[in-house]
Amino acid sequence: MTELLLHGYWRSSAAYRVRIALELKGLPYAQVTHDLRIGAQCEAGYRDLAPQGLVPALEADGTVLTQSLAIIELLDEIRPTPALLPAAPTQRALVRSMAALIACDIHPLNNLRVLQVLRQEFDAGQSQVNAWIGRWICDGFAALETLVAAHGEGFAYGDTPGLADCYLVPQLYSAERFGVDLSPYPALVAAGAVARELPEFARAHPARQPDADPA
Incomplete structure:
Protein backbone atom coordinates (compact mmCIF):
# COMPACT_ATOMS: atom_id res chain seq x y z
CA MET A 1 0.00 0.00 0.00
CA ALA A 83 -6.85 -6.93 15.58
CA LEU A 84 -9.21 -4.12 16.58
CA LEU A 85 -12.24 -6.42 16.63
CA PRO A 86 -12.78 -9.77 18.39
CA ALA A 87 -12.85 -12.99 16.38
CA ALA A 88 -16.41 -14.15 17.18
CA PRO A 89 -19.19 -12.56 15.08
CA THR A 90 -21.43 -11.70 18.02
CA GLN A 91 -18.53 -10.13 19.90
CA ARG A 92 -17.53 -8.14 16.82
CA ALA A 93 -21.09 -6.87 16.53
CA LEU A 94 -21.11 -5.89 20.20
CA VAL A 95 -17.91 -3.86 19.84
CA ARG A 96 -19.28 -2.19 16.71
CA SER A 97 -22.40 -1.26 18.66
CA MET A 98 -20.26 0.33 21.38
CA ALA A 99 -18.39 2.37 18.79
CA ALA A 100 -21.63 3.34 17.05
CA LEU A 101 -23.13 4.53 20.32
CA ILE A 102 -20.47 7.23 20.29
CA ALA A 103 -20.20 7.76 16.54
CA CYS A 104 -23.94 7.89 15.84
CA ASP A 105 -25.63 8.98 19.06
CA ILE A 106 -23.19 11.25 20.93
CA HIS A 107 -20.75 12.84 18.53
CA PRO A 108 -23.10 14.07 15.78
CA LEU A 109 -25.11 16.15 18.26
CA ASN A 110 -21.93 17.79 19.54
CA ASN A 111 -20.23 18.26 16.18
CA LEU A 112 -18.85 21.75 15.56
CA ARG A 113 -21.34 22.46 12.78
CA VAL A 114 -24.25 21.66 15.14
CA LEU A 115 -22.80 23.88 17.86
CA GLN A 116 -22.38 26.70 15.34
CA VAL A 117 -26.06 26.45 14.42
CA LEU A 118 -27.01 26.63 18.09
CA ARG A 119 -24.93 29.78 18.49
CA GLN A 120 -25.70 31.51 15.20
CA GLU A 121 -29.31 30.57 14.51
CA PHE A 122 -30.70 30.05 18.02
CA ASP A 123 -28.59 32.62 19.88
CA ALA A 124 -27.37 30.06 22.38
CA GLY A 125 -24.76 31.32 24.84
CA GLN A 126 -21.76 29.28 25.89
CA SER A 127 -23.46 28.03 29.07
CA GLN A 128 -26.38 26.76 26.98
CA VAL A 129 -24.03 25.14 24.47
CA ASN A 130 -22.14 23.44 27.28
CA ALA A 131 -25.42 22.17 28.74
CA TRP A 132 -26.37 20.78 25.34
CA ILE A 133 -23.01 19.04 24.99
CA GLY A 134 -23.20 17.59 28.49
CA ARG A 135 -26.74 16.34 28.01
CA TRP A 136 -25.91 14.15 25.03
CA ILE A 137 -22.55 12.96 26.30
CA CYS A 138 -24.09 11.92 29.61
CA ASP A 139 -27.04 10.24 27.92
CA GLY A 140 -24.71 8.12 25.81
CA PHE A 141 -22.14 7.52 28.52
CA ALA A 142 -24.80 6.19 30.89
CA ALA A 143 -25.56 3.41 28.41
CA LEU A 144 -21.93 2.82 27.47
CA GLU A 145 -20.94 2.56 31.14
CA THR A 146 -23.04 -0.57 31.53
CA LEU A 147 -21.44 -2.16 28.47
CA VAL A 148 -17.88 -1.40 29.51
CA ALA A 149 -18.59 -2.58 33.06
CA ALA A 150 -19.94 -5.85 31.68
CA HIS A 151 -17.40 -6.52 28.93
CA GLY A 152 -14.27 -4.55 29.73
CA GLU A 153 -11.27 -6.31 31.21
CA GLY A 154 -8.99 -3.32 31.50
CA PHE A 155 -9.90 -1.79 28.16
CA ALA A 156 -13.36 -0.80 26.91
CA TYR A 157 -13.88 -4.34 25.63
CA GLY A 158 -11.72 -7.21 26.75
CA ASP A 159 -8.08 -7.02 27.78
CA THR A 160 -6.53 -5.50 24.66
CA PRO A 161 -7.05 -2.13 22.99
CA GLY A 162 -9.51 -2.16 20.12
CA LEU A 163 -12.18 -0.38 18.16
CA ALA A 164 -14.20 0.65 21.21
CA ASP A 165 -11.15 2.36 22.73
CA CYS A 166 -10.50 4.24 19.47
CA TYR A 167 -13.89 5.87 20.03
CA LEU A 168 -13.98 6.12 23.80
CA VAL A 169 -10.72 8.00 24.35
CA PRO A 170 -11.52 10.90 21.98
CA GLN A 171 -15.02 11.21 23.44
CA LEU A 172 -13.57 11.38 26.93
CA TYR A 173 -11.22 14.11 25.71
CA SER A 174 -14.21 16.05 24.38
CA ALA A 175 -16.13 15.57 27.62
CA GLU A 176 -13.21 16.87 29.64
CA ARG A 177 -12.80 19.89 27.34
CA PHE A 178 -16.35 20.95 28.10
CA GLY A 179 -16.27 20.22 31.81
CA VAL A 180 -18.65 17.26 31.82
CA ASP A 181 -18.84 15.52 35.20
CA LEU A 182 -17.47 12.01 34.60
CA SER A 183 -17.83 10.72 38.15
CA PRO A 184 -20.98 8.68 37.29
CA TYR A 185 -18.95 6.65 34.76
CA PRO A 186 -16.10 4.95 36.64
CA ALA A 187 -15.77 2.05 34.19
CA LEU A 188 -15.42 4.41 31.23
CA VAL A 189 -12.89 6.60 33.02
CA ALA A 190 -10.85 3.58 34.14
CA ALA A 191 -10.77 2.06 30.65
CA GLY A 192 -9.81 5.39 29.16
CA ALA A 193 -6.99 5.81 31.66
CA VAL A 194 -5.54 2.40 30.80
CA ALA A 195 -5.66 3.16 27.07
CA ARG A 196 -4.11 6.60 27.48
CA GLU A 197 -1.05 5.06 29.11
CA LEU A 198 -0.16 3.31 25.85
CA PRO A 199 2.35 5.13 23.62
CA GLU A 200 0.10 4.68 20.57
CA PHE A 201 -2.69 6.63 22.23
CA ALA A 202 -0.24 9.23 23.48
CA ARG A 203 1.12 9.84 19.97
CA ALA A 204 -2.41 10.31 18.64
CA HIS A 205 -3.37 12.88 21.30
CA PRO A 206 -4.51 16.23 19.88
CA ALA A 207 -1.79 18.19 21.70
CA ARG A 208 0.88 16.07 19.97
CA GLN A 209 -0.29 16.92 16.44
CA PRO A 210 1.70 19.24 14.15
CA ASP A 211 -1.24 21.64 13.72
CA ALA A 212 -2.09 21.88 17.44
CA ASP A 213 -2.39 25.29 19.02
CA PRO A 214 0.58 26.29 21.18
CA ALA A 215 0.17 25.15 24.76
Whole structure:
Protein backbone atom coordinates (compact mmCIF):
# COMPACT_ATOMS: atom_id res chain seq x y z
CA MET A 1 0.00 0.00 0.00
CA THR A 2 1.21 3.48 -0.83
CA GLU A 3 1.59 6.11 1.88
CA LEU A 4 -1.59 6.94 3.70
CA LEU A 5 -2.62 10.59 3.76
CA LEU A 6 -4.96 11.63 6.56
CA HIS A 7 -6.96 14.82 6.20
CA GLY A 8 -7.98 16.03 9.63
CA TYR A 9 -7.76 18.63 12.33
CA TRP A 10 -5.92 18.26 15.60
CA ARG A 11 -8.96 18.66 17.85
CA SER A 12 -11.44 16.69 15.72
CA SER A 13 -12.50 13.67 17.74
CA ALA A 14 -13.31 11.76 14.54
CA ALA A 15 -9.79 12.35 13.19
CA TYR A 16 -8.41 11.47 16.65
CA ARG A 17 -10.07 8.04 16.38
CA VAL A 18 -8.37 7.35 13.07
CA ARG A 19 -4.97 8.48 14.38
CA ILE A 20 -5.30 6.04 17.27
CA ALA A 21 -6.10 3.19 14.89
CA LEU A 22 -3.18 4.10 12.60
CA GLU A 23 -0.84 4.15 15.59
CA LEU A 24 -2.13 0.84 16.95
CA LYS A 25 -1.61 -0.72 13.53
CA GLY A 26 1.86 0.77 13.18
CA LEU A 27 0.96 2.20 9.78
CA PRO A 28 2.98 5.23 8.61
CA TYR A 29 0.91 8.18 7.45
CA ALA A 30 1.16 11.85 6.59
CA GLN A 31 -1.31 14.52 7.64
CA VAL A 32 -3.01 17.46 5.97
CA THR A 33 -4.79 19.85 8.31
CA HIS A 34 -8.05 21.68 7.68
CA ASP A 35 -8.77 24.23 10.39
CA LEU A 36 -12.43 23.75 11.23
CA ARG A 37 -12.60 27.06 13.07
CA ILE A 38 -12.14 29.02 9.85
CA GLY A 39 -14.16 26.65 7.65
CA ALA A 40 -11.15 25.27 5.75
CA GLN A 41 -12.95 21.95 5.41
CA CYS A 42 -15.58 23.67 3.22
CA GLU A 43 -13.13 24.93 0.62
CA ALA A 44 -13.74 23.69 -2.91
CA GLY A 45 -10.46 21.80 -3.20
CA TYR A 46 -11.19 19.69 -0.16
CA ARG A 47 -14.83 19.17 -1.10
CA ASP A 48 -13.59 17.63 -4.34
CA LEU A 49 -12.09 14.91 -2.15
CA ALA A 50 -14.71 14.79 0.60
CA PRO A 51 -18.07 16.08 -0.69
CA GLN A 52 -19.54 16.53 2.81
CA GLY A 53 -16.75 18.87 3.75
CA LEU A 54 -16.03 16.97 6.95
CA VAL A 55 -12.92 15.43 8.48
CA PRO A 56 -11.41 12.91 8.53
CA ALA A 57 -10.73 11.68 5.04
CA LEU A 58 -8.08 9.14 4.18
CA GLU A 59 -6.35 8.89 0.81
CA ALA A 60 -5.19 5.33 0.18
CA ASP A 61 -4.19 3.75 -3.15
CA GLY A 62 -5.98 6.38 -5.18
CA THR A 63 -9.20 6.12 -3.18
CA VAL A 64 -10.56 8.67 -0.73
CA LEU A 65 -12.47 7.28 2.22
CA THR A 66 -14.59 9.30 4.62
CA GLN A 67 -16.36 8.32 7.87
CA SER A 68 -14.09 7.18 10.67
CA LEU A 69 -15.69 3.77 11.12
CA ALA A 70 -15.21 2.83 7.46
CA ILE A 71 -11.62 4.09 7.57
CA ILE A 72 -10.76 2.17 10.74
CA GLU A 73 -12.31 -1.04 9.46
CA LEU A 74 -10.23 -0.70 6.28
CA LEU A 75 -7.10 -0.38 8.42
CA ASP A 76 -8.12 -3.50 10.33
CA GLU A 77 -8.42 -5.39 7.05
CA ILE A 78 -5.18 -4.25 5.43
CA ARG A 79 -3.20 -4.78 8.66
CA PRO A 80 -4.99 -7.64 10.47
CA THR A 81 -2.74 -7.61 13.53
CA PRO A 82 -3.14 -6.39 16.12
CA ALA A 83 -6.85 -6.93 15.58
CA LEU A 84 -9.21 -4.12 16.58
CA LEU A 85 -12.24 -6.42 16.63
CA PRO A 86 -12.78 -9.77 18.39
CA ALA A 87 -12.85 -12.99 16.38
CA ALA A 88 -16.41 -14.15 17.18
CA PRO A 89 -19.19 -12.56 15.08
CA THR A 90 -21.43 -11.70 18.02
CA GLN A 91 -18.53 -10.13 19.90
CA ARG A 92 -17.53 -8.14 16.82
CA ALA A 93 -21.09 -6.87 16.53
CA LEU A 94 -21.11 -5.89 20.20
CA VAL A 95 -17.91 -3.86 19.84
CA ARG A 96 -19.28 -2.19 16.71
CA SER A 97 -22.40 -1.26 18.66
CA MET A 98 -20.26 0.33 21.38
CA ALA A 99 -18.39 2.37 18.79
CA ALA A 100 -21.63 3.34 17.05
CA LEU A 101 -23.13 4.53 20.32
CA ILE A 102 -20.47 7.23 20.29
CA ALA A 103 -20.20 7.76 16.54
CA CYS A 104 -23.94 7.89 15.84
CA ASP A 105 -25.63 8.98 19.06
CA ILE A 106 -23.19 11.25 20.93
CA HIS A 107 -20.75 12.84 18.53
CA PRO A 108 -23.10 14.07 15.78
CA LEU A 109 -25.11 16.15 18.26
CA ASN A 110 -21.93 17.79 19.54
CA ASN A 111 -20.23 18.26 16.18
CA LEU A 112 -18.85 21.75 15.56
CA ARG A 113 -21.34 22.46 12.78
CA VAL A 114 -24.25 21.66 15.14
CA LEU A 115 -22.80 23.88 17.86
CA GLN A 116 -22.38 26.70 15.34
CA VAL A 117 -26.06 26.45 14.42
CA LEU A 118 -27.01 26.63 18.09
CA ARG A 119 -24.93 29.78 18.49
CA GLN A 120 -25.70 31.51 15.20
CA GLU A 121 -29.31 30.57 14.51
CA PHE A 122 -30.70 30.05 18.02
CA ASP A 123 -28.59 32.62 19.88
CA ALA A 124 -27.37 30.06 22.38
CA GLY A 125 -24.76 31.32 24.84
CA GLN A 126 -21.76 29.28 25.89
CA SER A 127 -23.46 28.03 29.07
CA GLN A 128 -26.38 26.76 26.98
CA VAL A 129 -24.03 25.14 24.47
CA ASN A 130 -22.14 23.44 27.28
CA ALA A 131 -25.42 22.17 28.74
CA TRP A 132 -26.37 20.78 25.34
CA ILE A 133 -23.01 19.04 24.99
CA GLY A 134 -23.20 17.59 28.49
CA ARG A 135 -26.74 16.34 28.01
CA TRP A 136 -25.91 14.15 25.03
CA ILE A 137 -22.55 12.96 26.30
CA CYS A 138 -24.09 11.92 29.61
CA ASP A 139 -27.04 10.24 27.92
CA GLY A 140 -24.71 8.12 25.81
CA PHE A 141 -22.14 7.52 28.52
CA ALA A 142 -24.80 6.19 30.89
CA ALA A 143 -25.56 3.41 28.41
CA LEU A 144 -21.93 2.82 27.47
CA GLU A 145 -20.94 2.56 31.14
CA THR A 146 -23.04 -0.57 31.53
CA LEU A 147 -21.44 -2.16 28.47
CA VAL A 148 -17.88 -1.40 29.51
CA ALA A 149 -18.59 -2.58 33.06
CA ALA A 150 -19.94 -5.85 31.68
CA HIS A 151 -17.40 -6.52 28.93
CA GLY A 152 -14.27 -4.55 29.73
CA GLU A 153 -11.27 -6.31 31.21
CA GLY A 154 -8.99 -3.32 31.50
CA PHE A 155 -9.90 -1.79 28.16
CA ALA A 156 -13.36 -0.80 26.91
CA TYR A 157 -13.88 -4.34 25.63
CA GLY A 158 -11.72 -7.21 26.75
CA ASP A 159 -8.08 -7.02 27.78
CA THR A 160 -6.53 -5.50 24.66
CA PRO A 161 -7.05 -2.13 22.99
CA GLY A 162 -9.51 -2.16 20.12
CA LEU A 163 -12.18 -0.38 18.16
CA ALA A 164 -14.20 0.65 21.21
CA ASP A 165 -11.15 2.36 22.73
CA CYS A 166 -10.50 4.24 19.47
CA TYR A 167 -13.89 5.87 20.03
CA LEU A 168 -13.98 6.12 23.80
CA VAL A 169 -10.72 8.00 24.35
CA PRO A 170 -11.52 10.90 21.98
CA GLN A 171 -15.02 11.21 23.44
CA LEU A 172 -13.57 11.38 26.93
CA TYR A 173 -11.22 14.11 25.71
CA SER A 174 -14.21 16.05 24.38
CA ALA A 175 -16.13 15.57 27.62
CA GLU A 176 -13.21 16.87 29.64
CA ARG A 177 -12.80 19.89 27.34
CA PHE A 178 -16.35 20.95 28.10
CA GLY A 179 -16.27 20.22 31.81
CA VAL A 180 -18.65 17.26 31.82
CA ASP A 181 -18.84 15.52 35.20
CA LEU A 182 -17.47 12.01 34.60
CA SER A 183 -17.83 10.72 38.15
CA PRO A 184 -20.98 8.68 37.29
CA TYR A 185 -18.95 6.65 34.76
CA PRO A 186 -16.10 4.95 36.64
CA ALA A 187 -15.77 2.05 34.19
CA LEU A 188 -15.42 4.41 31.23
CA VAL A 189 -12.89 6.60 33.02
CA ALA A 190 -10.85 3.58 34.14
CA ALA A 191 -10.77 2.06 30.65
CA GLY A 192 -9.81 5.39 29.16
CA ALA A 193 -6.99 5.81 31.66
CA VAL A 194 -5.54 2.40 30.80
CA ALA A 195 -5.66 3.16 27.07
CA ARG A 196 -4.11 6.60 27.48
CA GLU A 197 -1.05 5.06 29.11
CA LEU A 198 -0.16 3.31 25.85
CA PRO A 199 2.35 5.13 23.62
CA GLU A 200 0.10 4.68 20.57
CA PHE A 201 -2.69 6.63 22.23
CA ALA A 202 -0.24 9.23 23.48
CA ARG A 203 1.12 9.84 19.97
CA ALA A 204 -2.41 10.31 18.64
CA HIS A 205 -3.37 12.88 21.30
CA PRO A 206 -4.51 16.23 19.88
CA ALA A 207 -1.79 18.19 21.70
CA ARG A 208 0.88 16.07 19.97
CA GLN A 209 -0.29 16.92 16.44
CA PRO A 210 1.70 19.24 14.15
CA ASP A 211 -1.24 21.64 13.72
CA ALA A 212 -2.09 21.88 17.44
CA ASP A 213 -2.39 25.29 19.02
CA PRO A 214 0.58 26.29 21.18
CA ALA A 215 0.17 25.15 24.76
